[in-house]
Amino acid sequence: MNTQLKKNRITILVIFAMSVVPFAIAWFLADNPGKVRLGTNNGELIAPPFTTEPSDFSGYDSFSAENIKELQGHWILVNVLHGDECPDACRDGLYKTQQIALMMGKDIARIRRLALIFSGAAQPLPDEWRRDARLLKAWPSANLKATLDKIIAGQQSGALLIMDPLGNLMMKYQPGYDPYKVRNDLSKLLRISQIG
Structure with missing residues (x-):
């Protein structure tokens, strides 16, 4: 009992x-x-996503000004350049986004690359930028610049942002990011996306 x-x-x-x-x-x-970390993404989601307008980007050079409309309807890898110069982290970031775009294979047509130049000074572009015929270069509007300062919280050049085909900044990566992890995130986004 x-x-x-x-x-x-x-x-x-x-x-x-x-x-x-x-x-x-x-x-x-x-x-x-x-x-608790939810999700399988490697980058950090921007919550809520920030919606940009086509007028937020103005072409830095004649090529970019002519082709700035390419940003609409495509997935955009956005490299951020804060200062007047492109330090090693900036150069590394540009090289990595070029390699990420190439790694995407058949989806390369759905992706564009953009370098956002924060400084308004008319500095000569680094050689890598001039030689890269697929890289769009633009100045952000004052509103976008203020928002990006909050999103990337004063990080040095080399940060990466992903913008969806509707113009929403929705994911960010710290400087020194792993391009394979970005590629994995981008592959998932492209696989499930019905747009762009």
Whole structure:
């Protein structure tokens, strides 16, 4: 009889624990949402996404000014250049986006590359930029510049943003990002996207 009483008590405690523990876990996660990483993306989602307008981008050179409409309806890899010069992180970022675009294979036609130049000074472009015939170069509008300062929080040049075909800045990567991880994220986006 004594063993049956112990079994009953254990059963009651297990049932009690099964009903209380999930609520305790949910309570903890509600107070600490950063403890759980959801999703399979490697980049950091920009929440909520920031919607840009075509007028937010003005061509830096004649090639970019003529082809700035290419930004509409395509997935855009956005390299950010903060200062007057392109340091190693900036050059590395430009090279990586070029390689990412090439790694996309048949989807390369759905992707465009954009270098956003924050400085208004008429500095000569780095040689890599002039030689790259597929790289669009643009100045952001004052509104976009202020928003990007918040999104990338004053990081140095070399940060990468992904913009969807509707003009939404929706994902960001820290300088020194892994191009294979960006390619994986971009492949998933292109696979499920019904636009661009």
